[in-house]
Amino acid sequence: MPFAVYMLGLAVFAQATSEFMLSGLVPDIAADLGVSIPQAGFLTSAFAIGMVVGGPLLAMLTLRWPRRTALVAFLVAFAAAHVVGAVTDDYGVLLATRIVGALANAGFWAVAAGAAVSMVEPDKKARAMSVVMGGVTLACVAGVPGGAMLGQLWGWRSAFWAVAVLSVAGVAAVLASIPAGRPDAPSAGLRAELRSLVGAQLLTAYAMNALVQGATFCTFTYLAPLLTEVSGYGAGWVPAMLVLFGVGAFVGITVGGRIADARPYLILLTGMSALTLGWAVLALSAGAAVAVFVLVFVQGLLAFGIAPVLTSRTFYLADGAPTLAGGFTTAAFNVGNTAGPWFGGLAIDAGLGFRSPVWTSALMMLVALATLGLAVALRRREARSEPPVAAAV
Structure with a gap:
């Protein structure tokens, strides 16, 4: 695996830390700025919405930029935003x-994904994506x-300063590892890439990505009240269980x-079936502390274990549009991150209890x-209508 791919994963680590860290900082931000907890919580929602919109939009706007230029520009803007925020x-x-x-962040993801898969052999796209997503x-x-x-x-401002410093380190890593020009052929243009994105299989790939991520973050978002109100864990266990989920995700x-x-x-079939069963078992056994401990690790492993397949499929299916494929994949991922917690919150607000987000995930x-x-x-139908050598991967 090229060294540059690991450096992209390092930059993603800084950005993903920023995306998720507010979950532990909301009360302090609300108290410091004199706003309500829901107002402070909306900072997370605003980030997710920006990711959904930004992926395709910035992928299109920077389509003709050299990849290193685009990656550095996005990282500098990301660092600057955190300095101002701090x-x-x-x-x-x-x-x-x-x-x-x-x-x-969305623009970086879109370009970084296309860059990563272009630096490896044609049959190593999922592995490259696993390295980049490993930063998450x-x-x-x-x-x-x-x-x-x-x-x-x-104080909460120190976390923003830390992300800014990590982002600057990411800039240095990109400059040191990514070639000045594009590592592949120049883009054929916006219209050509958009034509490559038309297809029912691509739509199913985006939909699966959004649904799986939505299911994952539906439960992950409300894991703390599930642990403390249903499973019998004390509040001090919550950070450890979140780390346990993250360890499972990294292994997966x-x-x-x-x-x-x-x-x-x-x-996909094996992993998604096991993941579905796991959410159902977690909902049923949420009152058993030992079972929950095991399932938090297992579900993290399964959810992120199939993530490389979900993300890389779009690059196989839209080989002629690597940049825009990355942008729309980023959008699909964050549609799930936004919709899943929203659905879980609706279930709780309906009086269905703290197990209900887990059932929603299932x-x-x-x-x-x-x-x-x-x-x-769709794949079988296309395989029947095309010569065997032209069948979908």
Whole structure:
């Protein structure tokens, strides 16, 4: 695996830490800026919305830029947004920095994904994506708890300063490892890439990505009240259980990236079926502390174990549009991150209890499995209508 791909993963670690760290900083931000808890919580939602919009938009705007130029520009903008966020006393300004940071993050993701898959052999796309996405899982394991610790020791602003420093380190890493020009042929242009993105199989790939991520973050977002109100864990256990989920995610994405390219549909069917069953078992056994401990690790492993397949499929299916494929994949991922917690919150607000987000995750996975069935049917139909050498990968 090229060294540059690991450096992209390092930059993603800094950005993912920022995306998720507010979960432990919301009360301090609300108290410091004199706003309500829901207002402070909206900073997370604003980031997710910016990611959904920013992926495709900034991928299109920077389509003809050299990749290193685009990656550095996005990282510099991301770092600058966090510097401004760290020094402001105005909620509106902080909200604006979260939107700007999300747009920069989305643009970076779109370009980085295309860059990573272009630097490896054609049959190693999923493995490359697992390395880049590994930055997200490392953020869950180390970045988010680290941000919370900084917030407790020196205030929430110190976590923003830390992300800015990490982003500057990411700039140095990109400059040192990514070639000045594009590592592949120049883009054929916006219209050509958009034509490559038209297809029912691509739509099913995006839908599966959104559904699986939505199911994952539906439960992950409300894991704390599930642990304390249903499973009997004390509040002190919550950070440890979040880290346990992150460890499972890191193991899953590492292993999944190594095997995903060979049999993608078999891995999707096996992994998604196990993930669906796991959410149902977690909902049923949420009152048993030992079972929950095991399942938190297992579900993190399964959810991120199939992530390399879900993300790399778009690059196989849209080989002529690597940049825009990365942008729309980023958008699909964050549609799930936004919709899943929203659905889980609706279930709780309906009086269904803290197990209800886990049941919601299982339901979303059933829809994802149905979408996989549609994708397999479309693949078989295309294989029958084309010469064998032209069949879909």
